[in-house]
Amino acid sequence: MAKALVMQSDFGISDGAVSAMHGVAHSVEAGLSIFDLTHDIPPFKIWDASYRLWQTMKYWKEGTVFVSVIDPGVGSTRRSLGVKTASGHYIITPDNGSLTHISRTTGIVEAREIDESTNRLPKSGESYTFHGRDIYAYTGARLAAGAISFEQVGPKVDVSSLVELNVKESRIDGSQAEGIIDILDIRFGNLWTNIQREMFKELDISFGDALEVTIRHDGRTVYQNDMTFGRSFADTHMGEPLVYINSLDNLAVAINQGSFANAYGIGTGSNWEITFRKVKD
Missing domain, CATH: 3.40.50.10790 (S-adenosyl-l-methionine hydroxide adenosyltransferase, N-terminal)
Known part of the structure; x- marks a missing residue:
């Protein structure tokens, strides 16, 4: 057959x-x-x-x-x-x-x-x-x-x-989650990371919390900002960034009705590192 x-x-x-x-x-x-x-x-x-x-x-x-x-x-x-x-x-x-x-x-x-x-x-x-x-x-x-x-x-x-590409594994380091930008949600320009939701839960972060997001390329910081951890895009206004859980149960970053990747020139792979840390009250 x-x-x-x-x-x-x-x-x-x-x-x-x-x-x-x-x-x-x-x-x-x-x-x-x-x-x-x-x-x-x-x-x-x-x-x-x-x-x-x-x-x-x-x-x-x-x-x-x-x-x-x-x-x-x-x-x-x-x-x-x-x-x-x-x-x-x-x-x-x-x-x-x-x-x-x-x-x-x-x-x-x-x-x-x-x-x-x-x-x-x-x-x-x-x-x-x-x-x-x-x-x-x-x-x-x-x-x-x-x-x-x-x-x-x-x-x-x-x-x-078999040939394998270099991969940087995600991890929890103290009060922050560290990983890489594994891929882009191409059509919409969202960043999909390799940080699993179950791992992220170890930080005791809830929907609505503010997170500091830092992105580094080859060790150089290319983006750093605070944004909301939301259930969906409805938790932010148009044009605002947010952190959410994507369809593969991993952390992702987006701009509501915008392309985060295009806005900041973000790529993919182990040399694109990303960290999430809860902003202290």
Whole structure:
């Protein structure tokens, strides 16, 4: 029985790249169910690709195959991988850090290097710049369609050898919560952190309290201000900042009906640190 195939990339949809990937998958199995996670990952942002896989994968049925192509090293010696997660999902992707969030949370139980002698789009052997179409979409579709088993993806590799990006873990330090800006709520410009609600509760902070929020980039303070910890955007006026719990149960920062990220030039990753501290009465 065919499994769903879910694709993400940084290709955008202004040209035919994504359509070509769909076409390759469809040519493998015309009845294959093909879906898009997103193709709006910022160009070359491996960190964002890693996060979006983690954010989305758990809502898909066990056995679903994901193809993730954010690949600034295309054509280089970086490996092409197929992995099986502890949750029973499969991911086809370059070995460049795109599996970081999944590896640290869900876990990866087996990894295989794609054998391009068998798992490559026929008659594409001289192309080295579109592995998303020629290798990843093709291999992912074959795996999802049952044309190959996971073992036929290629030879097994040590899971501990997979490339991982640097991650700064969240923590409580005295009277403050510390973490990083894990991702942006892209359309609205909100900042989503890696500080979990359950951890934050250790500080005994209640809705309506004022918090001092400090953001540092590479050790330099780029933002510091007091704002309300609210249940929703209704707890502040338009244009005011607030701290809230996002849909993944982590702390987030926003401007009511504005883009916090654009207003202050905020990015994502372990070099974007954020702290929350209750303002004393």
